[in-house]
Every structure is written in C-alpha cells, then in structure tokens.
Amino acid sequence: MRALLDRLYMAAGYAAAFFMVATLLMVVAGIADRALALGWRGTDMYAGYAMAACGFLALAHTFKRGEHIRVSLLLQAASPRMQRAMEIWSLLAASLLAAALSFYSIKLTWQSWEFQDISTGNDATPLWIPQVAMAVGAVVLLIALLDELLLELRGKRVLRASAEQLRNE
Template structure:
C-alpha cells in the first residue's frame, strides 16, 4: 500500500509539472503569435486551466514532502502527549476539510457536466474538462492527509521539516 500511495503522490506531482510545462508553452505561443500577427484566441484561458490544474495536482506531493506552510508557534511549546494530541487534532481537521474540498470539487465537475456548462470565452470549452484536474488533485490531497493522520496514529509519521520546531 505504501508503494502505491507514494506512486500516487509522485504521479500527481509529475502531472502538475506537465501542467506547468503546458503553461510555459501556451504563454510562449501566445507571445510569439501576437508578435507574428497570428490570432491566438482562447490560449490565455487554457494557460489558466493548466495553471490551476498544476496547483491542485501538486498539493499532495507538497504535503508529503513537508513543504506546506505550518504555524508551529503552539506546537513548538508542547512536548509528549500534548504535542501528539495537537498533531492528531490538526490532522483530523485537515482530513475533514480536504474531504469536503474533494467532495465539492467532484460535485462541481458533475454539475458542470450535467448542465453542459461551457466557458464564456471564444473557446467555449466544456467546463467539466478543466475542472477534472481540480477534483483529482483535491481527492489525492485528501488521501495524503488521511495517510498522514494514519501514520501519526500508528506512530510512524516522520517529523515535519520545519525550522521553527527545531528552535525550542
């Protein structure tokens, strides 16, 4: 199971990287196209979709690498059971919030598909297509928080790489 989860987080980060490459290519094409007088209508919207997709798909990998911003003022003052209790409480809240985010992201995709919602730009893209990356990214983010919670509960979670925690 560990190998599968780590592969899921790595795969998601690779997809995020591809999204960023897509942004680079679309913005570059837009610049060159405008300079050459070639119409590039709608390319800005696709660059935005790729940027949003990259952001959501990178969430889980960033969490698992300990790169999310953590407020550790109170946590740094605690030790032992109190510290572990606060970690478990914070992770449980994060599991719940990320679960709601994933649920409502998937619901948005479903509603966009069922209502045949399209973008208002010249491209008239069905909105459920770019929204899929948000739903998938938030689902993997939820799985990553659930993973972190279970690891903390079992005592197998690695300590976060936060400088503030080491200056006690």
C-alpha cells in the same frame, strides 16, 4: 500499500510539473500570437486552466514532502503528548476540509458535464475538462491527509522538515 500511495503522490507531482510546463507554453504561445497575429484562440484561458491544474495536483506531493507552510511555534512550546494531540487535531481538521473540497469539486465537475457548461471565453472549452484536475488534486490531497492521520494515530508518522529551513539566513 505504502509503495502504491507513494507512486500516487509522485504521479500527481509529475502531472503538476507537466501542467506547469503547459502554463509556460500557453503564455509563450499567447505572446507569440499577439506579436505575430497568428489567430490562436484561448491561450490565456488554457494557461489559466493549466495553472489551476498545476496548483491542485501539486498539493498532495508537496504536503507529503513537508513543503507546506507549517506554523510550528505552538508545537515547539508544547509537551510531546500535547504536540501529538495538536498534530492529530490538525490532520483531522485538514482531512475534513479536504473531504468537503473533494466532494464539492467532484459535484461541480459532474454538474458542468451534465449541463454541458462551457467557458465564457473565446475558447468555448467544456468546463468539466479543466475541473477534473481540481477534483483529482483535491481527492489525492484527501488521501494524503488521511494517510498522515493514520500514520500519526499508529505512531509511525515521520515529519519531514522542509529543506527551505536549511537555507534560511
């Protein structure tokens, strides 16, 4: 199960990287279109869709590698028992918020598909298409948070320190 979950988080990270490159390509295409009057429609909208997909799909991958911002000032001052209680509370609260985000993202995507909602931009993209990435990213984040919560409850959680701390001056 651990290998499957790790592959899920890695796949989400690769998908986020793909959409980051897609954002770059859409921005470059938009610049080329303006400069050369190529008539490409919707490059700004597609860059936005790709950026949103990148952000949501990267959430779980980044979280599992300890790269999310953590305010650890209170944790460092607390006893080990209190630290564990605070970690459990934080993971539980984050899981509940991610569950709500997942539920409403899926509901929004479904409604956009059901109502055949399209973008108001000149690209007229069916909105459920870019919304799928948001819903998938939210669900994978929920899975990652529940994974960490279960590891914490079982006493097997290993906190990864961000490499950014090592580069601090």
